[in-house]
Amino acid sequence: MKKQLLAFAFLLPGVAAFAQKIPYTNCKNCWVVDSLGNHRVVLTFNGTGKAAKAVIPWRRRDTDPENKRIIIQDAKTKQKITNIKLGTINRESGELVFEPTSGKGTYYVYYMPYKNEGRSNYPKGVYLKPENLASETWLNGLGANIPAASVKEFQSIDAFNSFYPMEVIATKSETDALTGKHKGEKFMLFPEDRLNSIRMTKDLPQRWIERGPQNKYAATAQRGENFSFQLGVYALQNLDDIKITFSDLKTASGKTIPASAIFCINTGGTAYDGSPLNKTVNVAAGDIQALWCGVDVPANAVPAIYNGKASISINGKPAKEIQLAITVNKTLAKNGGVDEPWKMTRLGWLNSTMAQKNTVIAPYTPLQVKNNTIDLLGRKVEVNADGFPKQIQTFFTPEMTEVTSEPNNLLTEALHFHFIKPDGKNIKLKSQGLQFTKQEPGTVQWKAISANDSLLMEVSASLEFDGFMAYTVKIKALQDISFKDITMHIPFKRNVAKYMMGLGQKGGYRPENFEWKWDVAHKNQDGAWIGNVNAGLQYSLRDEKYVRPLNTNFYLQKPLILPSSWGNGDKGGIKVIDDGKAVLANNYSGERKLSKGDELYYNFTLLITPFHTINTDFQWATRFYHSYRPIDTIKKAGATVINIHHATAINPNINYPFIAWKSMKAYDDSAHAAGLKVKIYNTIRELSNHAYETFALRSLGHEIYSSGKGGGFSWLQEHVGDDYIAAWFVPEIKDAAIINSGMNRWHNYYVEGMNWLTQNVGIDGIYLDDVAFDRVTMKRVKRVLTKDGHPGIIDLHSANQYNKSDGFNNSANLYMEHFPYLNRLWFGEYFDYEKNNPDFFLTEVSGVPFGLMGEMLQGGGNKWRGMVYGMTNRMPWSDGADPRPIWRAWDDFGMKGTKMIGYWVDDNPVKTDHEKVLATVYKKDGAAMVSIASWEDTDTEIQLKIDWKKLGIDPAKATITAPEIRTFQPAKTFGLNDKIPVEKAKGWLLIIR
Incomplete structure (x- = not known):
């Protein structure tokens, strides 16, 4: 060993041999990080005089050490030394002279001090610039022979911040x-x-x-x-x-x-x-x-x-x-x-390929093909000879509580393309027949070819058990050809096309006529949902190289790809036209020329809604407590499911719930023993810097992590370096996340991880905070969460995505492909429950048109309006938004087994005489709970219009009472014909027996 050291010193004289002997240690919580940084050098001075000189062979990986402040502290007094003179500062070493204020002893050199600017959860770590505080008297008194201070050790605030051994650079x-x-x-x-x-x-x-x-x-x-x-x-x-x-x-x-x-x-x-x-x-x-x-x-x-x-x-x-x-x-x-x-x-x-096979997931049923018609849960699709839907039907009642034999037809005629020549005439293609190429319980696939002597159209399509359809439409020019337009028409029945959401439209009633143009640089918009409560269709227009964009604050950094077909530069767009007989979604692409052999892909997806009936009993019985608290506290509150967020003791690191898993398991076991279920926060959008695989994932280039400008919390800058997007940060535990790139192999890890947590830790589901993966991963996750009889409860929270950073998309429209596998919605921050109309509540917040139910968040929501849709807010909140009084009213009435008949149902047995005061009925034998909420601009009085026969109650014996519900309403009894006062933006919960 001695010879090796000597040889090394001969090859690399001075600094290298010296540096080799200096230990790297961790001194956990030995200093205040936010003012001094994460790293220091320990110097020992045994000389005399007013100055000491140190040459520090720090071997730094940061690129500009000369532009970062150096702070020297007297270890004895803990005072900052101001008399400092810097010599050559570079990545390999640093020269400095300082005043040893306590004489012989120990001195600390902090060489990467920083401060955090900006939002606490999205900090911008700014390294302090060099400063010159030395007095002229001290500087002028420096001689030529200054005694040396020796480097004793390099210290980091903890092991996680250490540069040793893999970030100590070679000279x-x-x-x-x-x-x-x-x-x-x-x-x-x-x-x-x-x-x-x-x-x-x-x-x-x-x-x-x-x-x-x-x-x-x-x-x-x-x-x-x-x-x-x-x-x-x-x-x-x-x-x-x-x-x-x-x-x-x-x-x-x-x-x-x-x-x-x-x-x-x-x-x-x-x-x-x-x-x-x-x-x-x-x-x-x-x-x-x-x-x-x-x-x-x-x-x-x-x-x-x-x-x-x-x-x-x-x-x-x-x-x-x-x-x-x-x-x-x-x-x-x-x-x-x-x-x-x-x-x-x-x-x-x-x-991993775990759960990749497209097996049917409950409550869905295997697909069945008869002739050219495909049956799936509550819906049917008849395929035309050209491969496009001839008719789409749903069989859900307006109440969304049953599937019947009575169809709701979505289309007035088949979905179809028009190939329009410059003279306005339509080019007609002849179908060569429809062929089903796969018939499995989870997936049916087919193809069709239509052609003439100038144009060939090849259609490949699939339908999955949840109602998702994917179309690849290849257009090939068999000779040089010009078009005035190529369009796809979706002709909706008017009674189906009552509501619309997407393409810049807030969820609500469909405008009579509407036009939209592509703007992928700014807007995450490529389609819309058009429908009614019990029948609808979402469609999206896709490029053949479609990549799911980033979302949740980061759309602009990885936006949609403009389809070369549908977009056609700035020529493409969508018009929704109501002609009094039908509502036509005209998806046009404008004029263009194709040379012989040219190909275009007019790809699109369809999603048939609703996905299943509403499980109202799950809503009444499943009450989320969204906080990490003692089990007894939560059980006493009346909640049944605990959501464990990240930044908690048993789930500290965002989207990486594998570090404190033993504590999580102990908590889960205790909850299960008390009859409660536990779900955890775990999604994909960003990943904690504490993930053990961080640098293995970085070695994959931008496969897992997005490219970006770097920055953010100091640890990311010091260890990841550059070319990433800094994401959510938790100051209390210094957990700093990096944005995921989108669809990649981390999803395979995620599915395996969810399976491991279900089988080994005993989680009962997950809480999703917005979603950065597509329906392929969602299906896999649902499969592993529900395997072996596990409940696999998934609820989705979203902050309102209709803003610049998110590309002006609607949360419900953005995440609709995930709805078939959710148990509840929680929309969310920045949703306005006071200034929006009932049609907005119904389409964007409630989940009802999709077979779901939801909860409110922002400001606790509006409890009166929420109850019209069966929604409360979530525990724990302030006293005024506490859902427990309503939970208690549910229990006192006996909500289990009731039939929800919303105000949107034409033959709802209880209505009011005011258009803007709405009533939803929760009906059971001999009794009904009626939720009334006002969207009037002022206080008003209403009278109930009751169809007693439909309600199933004898008016001669009926009573109408308002039970006392704390922070909601006082106890009161009303006569059958009484006028009922309703305050602005409030309402009542009435019991009719």
Whole structure:
């Protein structure tokens, strides 16, 4: 060892040999971070005089240390030293002279102090600029021979903030010396342990200089373990299309771990939708690329040393081999080791296909095909010869409580395309027939071709068990051809097209005539929902390279792709026209020319609503408590389901509920023993920086994390560096999230994680705070949450998405594809429950037209208006918004088993004589609870108009009473013909018996 140190010192004189001996330690909570930063150097001074000089070999990874303030503190007095003179400050070292105010002793140098600006949950960490506070007298008194202060250690505020060992950079001279030894090579390989994630992409770690590049890697794994390791590639030239292949791993006796059990997440895998994923990895000269590899060691592997090799090719040509020696010991890993994720045992989850098969999820029923008609739960689709819907029907009653045999036809005629020539004439295509290509319980697929001598239209479509239809429509020019327009017409029946939501329209009554133009740069708008409570259709117009955009504050950073077909530059758009007989959604694309052989894709999706009947009994019996509190407190409040948010003791890290899982399990077990259920906050939009796999995911480029301008909380700037979007931050626990890129393999991990939490921790469902994944992942999540009889309750919260940052979309329209798998809505912050009309409540907030029910949030909601839709707010809130008095009224009346008949039902048995005072009936044998709410501008009086026969109550014996409900209404009795006073924006809950 002594010779090695001497050789090292000879090669890299001075600083390098000195720095090697300096320890890196953690001093948890030893100083106030927000004023001094996360890092300091401990100096020891044993000299005399008014000045001390230090040369600090800090080997920093940040790019501009000369522009960051240095604060020196006297350890004895804890006072800041103002007499400081800085010399050369760079990434490798820093020179400084300071006044040792206590003489001999210890002094602290804080070298990355910062302050947080902006919103507390979206901070902007700003590093303090250098300052010059030294007095002229002290500066003028500095001599030539200043005694030295020695560097004792480097300290971080805790282990999580430490730069050691993977972020301590090699110096330029060290790097040059190493690369000089390997001239002519394309790259060097540095195998690395799974516990030391490769973090830097521009600097070699000092650790690699000391060890040098390797062509061998040896490690120890357990039987059955999902073992991971890294190969660091340092490019000496530009490297294109790096690939890695593995041989079998074999023992001396011939036992084998097959090459198929070894993988590299960087070069390929399985996409979120189950399709194969091939990745191209390019590395620029001077950059570092981590290749994260895994070995799924068989549980029955014989303990021994397994030898093999990894072969790395560049642009299809062999480049280097590295010998692998994996010692499998006798220990059998529990559950593949995934219970210990800090060992990177879950990387294989990125390629999971769990729950990918499109099996039918309750309450949906298997699809049935008869002739050209497909039956699904409460709905039917008849397919025309050209592949488009000839008719779409729903069979839900207006009350949304039953499925009947009476159809609600959505269309006046078949959905169809028009290909219009410049002279205004329509080009007619002849169908070559319809062919069903797949008929499974969960999916039916078909295709059709229509053509003439100038144009070919190929239609490929599918319908899934929840009512989602996807269309790929390819138009091919068989000769040069010009169009005045290419349009798709969806002709709605007028009684169905009562409401509209999307395309810039707030949910509510459909405007009589409406026109919209594409603006993807600013607006997350590509379609709309048009419908009534018991029949409707959402449609979206898609580019053939459609990618789900970011949402929730980040739409503008990854917006929609303008479809080259539908958009056609600025020529495309949508008109919704009511001609008195039908409501036509005219989706036009404008004039264009196609040359022979040109192809366009007019893709679109349809979603048939509602998805199922309303489960009102679930609404009355399932009462959420949205806070982490003692079990006894929650049970006493009358709640039945606990939602555990992130930033709590048992779920501290946003969207990464795997760190405190043992505490979570203990809490869940206690709740279950008390008869309560527990759900956790867990979604995908952003990911905590405490995720063990953070840097493995970063090694995938922008597959998992979005590209962005960086910044945000100090930890992100200091360790992630740049090119990311900083997201939600929790100041109390310093949990800083990074925005996910959208649809990617993290969804596979997410599904596996939800399964693990359900099976091992006992969660009863999830609380979604907006959604950054599509329906493919939602279905998979619902499957694993409900497996083995688990309840799998999912509720969705959304802040109002109709704003600039979110691209002016409606929350209900944006997330409608997820509604088939939700149990409740909670919309949400920035929803106005006071100034919006009933049609807005019905379409955007209540969930009723989709077979759901909801709750209110902003300001506690309007409790009187909410009850017209069966909604309260959620515990715990202020006394004025406390839902418990209404819960108690439900229980006293006996809401279970009642039939909800909303004001929107034409033959509702109880109405009022005021158009803006609405009544919803909750009916059972011999009694009814009637919810009345006013949208009048002033206080008023109303009279009830009751159809006693439909209500099933004898008026001669009937009474109307208002039970006392704290903060809602006083007790009162009304005569059958009495005028009932109704305050502005309030109402009553009346019991008729």
